[in-house]
Amino acid sequence: MLSVQFIRENVDRVKRDMLLRNAPAPIDRILMLDEERKAFLQQVEQLRAKRNIVSKAIGQTKDPTEREIRITEMRLVGDEIDRLDGVLKVVEGELREKLYEVPNILDPNVPKGPDEESNVVVASSGTKREFRFQPRPHWELGEIVGGLDLARGARMAGSRFYVLKGPLARLQRSLIQFFLNAHTADGFTECYLPDMLSEASLLASGQLPKFRENLYRDFEQDYYFIPTAEVAFVNLYRDEILAPGSLPQRFVAHTPCFRREKMSAGRDVRGIKRGHQFEKVEMFVYCEPDRSEEEFAALVARTRALPEKLGVPHRLLALCSGDIGFNATKTFDIEVWAPGQDEWLEVSSVSNCLDFQARRANIRYRPTATDSPRAPHMLNGSGLALPRSLIAVMENYQQEDGSIVVPEVLRPYMGMDTIPVAVA
RNA sequence: GGAGAGGUGGCCGAGUGGUUUAAGGCGCGCGUCUUGAAAACGUGUGAGUGAAAGCUCCGGGGGUUCGAAUCCCUCCCUCUCCGCCA
Incomplete structure (x- = not known):
């Protein structure tokens, strides 16, 4: 398959080759999904980083009240991570599916023709x-x-x-x-x-x-x-x-x-x-x-x-x-x-x-x-x-x-x- | 097909819920020394993503938990024994 990065950097070439192949490919959709994927990924990773830090601190906290407060807080963060992860998985799944459909680019010397x-x-x-x-x-x-x-x-x-x-x-x-x-x-x-x-x-x-x-x-x-x-x-x-x-x-x-x-x-x-x-x-x-x-x-x-x-x-x-x-x-x-x-x-x-x-x-x-x-x-x-x-x-x-x-x-x-x- | 034991970095191997940012060794890279090499010593050493911080990855997937290499479920694979078989 082609990498999203390659598609992003060579949109016109990729689209032209797909036309020459008579193989319509969802290029724009792929680029859009990739943007979405990155946005969700960033959010999820920020929350994860937070959870990692706080969870480590919980392990070292002696005061039971303090612990309880943080655990409750992290429970909410965890729920949010689960939710975003779910969305991310759907986006990534569709992106992969679409990428699997895209054929290879063509060598510039390939003769042009429909069949x-x-x-x-x-x-x-x-x-x-x-x-x-x-x-x-x-x-x-x-x-x-x-x-x-x-x-x-x-x-x-x-x-x-x-x-x-x-x-x-x-x-x-x-x-x-x-x-x-x-x-x-x-x-x-x-x-x-x-x-x-x-x-x-x-x-x-x-x-x-x-x-x-x-x-x-x-x-x-x-x-x-x-x-x-x-x-x-x-x-x-x-x-x-x-x-x-x-x-x-x-x-x-x-x-x-x-x-x-x-x-x-x-x-x-x-x-x-x-x-x-x-x-x-x-x-x-x-x-x-x-x-x-x-x-x-x-x-x-x-x-x-x-x-x-x-x-x-x-x-x-x-x-x-x-x-x-x-x-x-x-x-x-x-x-x-x-x-x-x-x-x-x-x-x-x-x-x-x-x-x-x-x-x-x-x-x-x-x-x-x-x-x-x-x-x-x-x-x-x-x-x-x-x-x-x-x-x-x-x-x-x-x-x-x-x-x-x-x-x-x-x-x-x-x-x-x-x-x-x-x-x- | 049945019973049992396992799967952790290139390899070996520690790790049974929280300084593990995966110990230690081997191998490998670089450097010092050497005419050169070996040895020795020093140093470094996984992948992905990202501008970076970071995040993810301990066979795959799912679950429990504030937190999982570690506990649970499931699948796959390897090994031993049995069955079957070319």
Whole structure:
């Protein structure tokens, strides 16, 4: 979240960014509540100071009449403190509630626009393969190689669930391995994380209270299923002060992701492109504020290297103001080409969230032993998301008979050069 | 899930209603000494808020009281034993 102080000192900028986001935010109300809060706080604290002094004196007073008089007096002061405290709590509660609703400010270079139509392609790499036959979509290929079972997935769990079998299950695992190894080889620390988190954690990471309807939840206990590993990484150091010299820290994890998406009928319905559950390899960086720009560039470069190594064309999009997520100040998407479906598929979002999440999760670091604590910057990026990178490999490497050539970099994991046509 | 014991500063640990402004130790910072380091000695050392005085924070929340780290309720977490289980 943004600090009240920052909002106070940058009212115009904050209001403008909220407009650009199409996200009306109660900025004036927040400033008003903050003024109220300060006024009540001052009153309460004066009374408390008085009570502290007199109460101490009571402890040392021998004369019983004198004691009685003061105790009676302090009883009234105490009542007044209780009353003001009650009011203060209400004001602070509303202030916090309102602050939780305000999204991050925008990086000045973010393209302006209301929705994804205004996203800008800023780079691309790889050339689309020329097919001498009509390339098939992945659900047809899955049927031909015999590793994709949509019908049984739907029967056991409902629509949008599927089963991967044999070589396709292995292909997915190979991709995960390949991604994880690529990042750990460069010093990212691999983590195994909880796939369910407490309500407090989802609040700290910005999923709650605003995006409750997108989350799956255990309905007896306080557990939410993570929609992305980012949520867990944000909470890794919640309520901590990191020691001098402990930044930057770079992490990577493979987790499942669970998203309750109310999908419009007819959109993305075929195949496995969009589901309620999917796998993802996620990178996460904690760093000092003056380094976050270069960490962002490094994350983008690192992410782009993956489709390049896989031999799949990709393009890089700068998300526009209306399409950037709540926590981010700036986001680049990486999309890979899926020739069978004839479309670009989003496989990664790389975001710089500045200190927005750190403040919300109450994470600080000390630059040197004598400095006071500051909020670190946090960045995240998928590298990469699973069913879609799987789709891209299948569709780009398909052959006329429906068999799939295994990309060079995945062969050590697959133990085969080609996924053959299944014997009927 | 059952029974018991706990949760105090970066760490250990004292504190059972009023000079506790949280003792003491370790660690850490700074200084003196030293060619340098160690040791020794000195000194300092939590966070938040505020212009400051001050106020708040002893796992979270609530209560009793003029006054709570201390008493009560409740929740969470850790440890030990039992049960269950991959």
